[in-house]
Amino acid sequence: MAQEVVNPEEQVVLGEEIDHVRVITLNRPRQLNVISSKVVSLLADFLEKWEKDDSTELILIKGVGRAFSAGGDLRMFYDGRTSRDSCVEVVYRMYWLCHHIHTYKKTQVALVHGISMGGGASLMVPMKFSVVTEKTVFSTPEASIGFHTDCGFSYILSRLPSHLGEFLALTGARLNGKELVAAGMATHFVPFEKLPELEKRLISLNSGDENAVKSVIEEFSVDIQLDEDSVLNKLSIIDECFSKDTVVDIIKSFELEASKDGNGWIGAILKGLKRSSPTGLKITLRSIREGRKQTVAECLEKEFRLTMNTLRTTISADVYEGIRALTIDKDNAPKWDPPTCDEVDDSKVDLVFQPFKDNLELQIPENEKHRWEGKYEHSAYAAPNATEIAK
Numbered sequence: 001m002a003q004e005v006v007n008p009e010e011q012v013v014l015g016e017e018i019d020h021v022r023v024i025t026l027n028r029p030r031q032l033n034v035i036s037s038k039v040v041s042l043l044a045d046f047l048e049k050w051e052k053d054d055s056t057e058l059i060l061i062k063g064v065g066r067a068f069s070a071g072g073d074l075r076m077f078y079d080g081r082t083s084r085d086s087c088v089e090v091v092y093r094m095y096w097l098c099h100h101i102h103t104y105k106k107t108q109v110a111l112v113h114g115i116s117m118g119g120g121a122s123l124m125v126p127m128k129f130s131v132v133t134e135k136t137v138f139s140t141p142e143a144s145i146g147f148h149t150d151c152g153f154s155y156i157l158s159r160l161p162s163h164l165g166e167f168l169a170l171t172g173a174r175l176n177g178k179e180l181v182a183a184g185m186a187t188h189f190v191p192f193e194k195l196p197e198l199e200k201r202l203i204s205l206n207s208g209d210e211n212a213v214k215s216v217i218e219e220f221s222v223d224i225q226l227d228e229d230s231v232l233n234k235l236s237i238i239d240e241c242f243s244k245d246t247v248v249d250i251i252k253s254f255e256l257e258a259s260k261d262g263n264g265w266i267g268a269i270l271k272g273l274k275r276s277s278p279t280g281l282k283i284t285l286r287s288i289r290e291g292r293k294q295t296v297a298e299c300l301e302k303e304f305r306l307t308m309n310t311l312r313t314t315i316s317a318d319v320y321e322g323i324r325a326l327t328i329d330k331d332n333a334p335k336w337d338p339p340t341c342d343e344v345d346d347s348k349v350d351l352v353f354q355p356f357k358d359n360l361e362l363q364i365p366e367n368e369k370h371r372w373e374g375k376y377e378h379s380a381y382a383a384p385n386a387t388e389i390a391k
Contacts, residue, residue, distance in 0.1 A: 013042040020057040020206050022050050023199075026123075029065025034073040035119050037090040043123075044097045048372050051105050057208030059104075060199065061123055062111040068136070069120025074145075077311065078323045084312065085381070091307050092362060092376045094119060095300045098152045099364050100371070102126045102296045107208035109217070111199060112136050113192055122151035125185045128210065129217060132177035133192040138185070141172030143284040145326055146277035146318025146336070148306050155299035158291035160184070162235050163242035165291075169284050170242070170250065171273050173231060178224040182232050188221040229265060237263070247281045247341045277318040277334070278341040282349050283310075290353075297364045302353065304362040309352035315345075 014025040024046055026033035050056040063069055072094075080086030101108075101122065108127040113135045116124050121138055124130045140149045140157065149157060149169040157165030160183055167173060180186035190198055198220045205216055226232055241253040251273060258266040273281075283306060291299050310319050318336050325334035338344055355361065360381070363374030376382055 012036065012039050013046070015042070015046045017056075018203055018206075020055060020208065021203050022046070022056055022059045023203070024059065024061040026061070026063040026069055029063075029067070031073075032067035032070035032115055033063045033065065033120065034070050035090075035094065036073045036076060037093070040090055040093045040097060044093060044100070047097070047100060047104065052372075056106055058202065058205070058213065059106055059108045060111060060202060061108065061127070062199070063114065065114070067115035067120075068110075068112045069117070069123060070115050071118030071120040074323045074327050078320060078328060081311075081320045085308070087311060088308065088381050089376055091304065091311070092379060092381060094151065095304050095307075095362055096364065096374060096376065098122050098126075099297055099300050102152060103371070107210055107213055109202060109213065111195055112186070113195060118142055118153075119151040121185075122153065125156055126152065129188065129213060130180075130186040131188045131190050131195070131198065131217060131221070132180050132186040133190055133195060134177055135192050136177035136180065136186075137174055138176075138180055139172050139174045140169055143170055143280040144172050144272065144276040145322025146280040146316065146320075146334075147310060147322070148280060148284045148287055148303070150303040150307055152296060152300055152303070154287040154291035154303055155294065155296050156185070158288050162239040164232075164235065164238060165288050166242040166250070166285060167231075167238045169288050170247070170276070170281055171269050172276075173269055175231075178226055179230055179232055181224050182226055182230075188217050189224045190217070190220045191222065194220045231265070234265065237266075247278070247285055250285075251341075275334075277316075277322055277336050278338060278344050279316040279318050279336070279349075280322070282341060282344050282346075283352060286349065286353070300364065301362045305354070305356060306352055308356075314352055315348040 012028050014027050016023040028034060050059060077087055109129040109131065110124040110127040111131050112124050113133045116136060116138050118140055140153055142149050157169050164183065175183065177189050181189050198217065201216050205212060237257050241257060242250055244250045244253050254266060254270050257263050258270050287302065287306060290302065316337060321334045325332055363379055365371050365373045
């Protein structure tokens with residue numbers, strides 16, 4: 001297991017029980033509430049316990065500091081790069097947990113301000129109610145560092161209007177709170193200053209009745225009006241470009257649109273797209289496209305294969321080079337291998353999508369009566385000879 005830097009005294013996730021309400025607080029503000037192995041384990045323990053607890057009706061989740069959650073702990077992945085499958089436990093547990101969040105049996109409300117990116121946003125979007133503010137910032141920037149859109153987002157993004165999902169996954173473009181509501185990835189927009197009072201009201205409601213919860217949130221929520229320059233007002237261009245069959249064709253089409261008058265907004269986004277990992281872009285595009293025909297469970301099973309193959313550098317070590325350039329050396333000058341999309345062999349991309357042996361797949365229970373089975377500790381990866389089994 002990769003070593004994560006966590007103060008043993010630090011309570012990285014707080015769980016509070018208030019009559020029929022449960023409050024989860026992501027509590028690593030200095031680390032932007034990134035998701036570590038300990039965070040995932042605590043979240044899973046709380047959610048399983050409370051789903052099975054008849055006295056639990058409503059669950060609130062929030063973050064401390066200027067972030068809801070900035071996603072996975074990239075340094076943890078980087079530090080584990082020299083040891084095969086050092087991060088398999090946190091990856092397995094997180095994707096398994098994502099399925100349970102999507103299918104949770106109690107009413108959940110995410111109170112989201114600040115950064116909500118990548119895997120962090122998987123604790124927001126699937127909730128019955130997700131409340132955002134003018135300070136909320138969302139993105140899925142994984143492809144830019146040689147990774148892929150994961151934690152269920154190949155399912156979520158593939159179901160957005162038009163080809164907005166491909167656009168967000170490939171470019172890592174940011175959406176604000178208003179845009180999240182307009183795109184259907186958040187349910188309500190509440191001014192930041194009203195968020196503490198909303199939390200108090202939901203706790204005092206002391207009920208998980210969906211209509212009652214919705215009514216309370218709507219007392220605080222306001223109608224949204226997109227800014228004139230919002231990317232959601234550019235869907236015709238996004239659809240034209242990001243409907244193309246390949247990454248190369250998408251970039252060519254986007255370049256053509258960038259040359260037209262009035263499309264100055266494309267420049268910075270296009271620059272970021274062209275600087276991203278070619279391997280990461282190709283894997284991500286295919287994953288989103290496949291996601292349109294897959295269930296949540298199938299998307300998570302696929303993402304598990306992609307992540308394990310990516311961390312194992314099955315076809316490229318770009319993910320570690322991307323993390324190095326972004327968070328370790330911070331030179332923002334990654335050297336991708338291969339360096340261009342044309343040089344990324346499609347047959348090699350096929351390799352990372354290939355199913356594992358049945359016992360090495362992410363084990364998502366099909367039987368609702370046993371929905372909390374399939375945990376990491378009962379998987380082949382937790383066996384004493386797991387390294388040999390996984391080869």
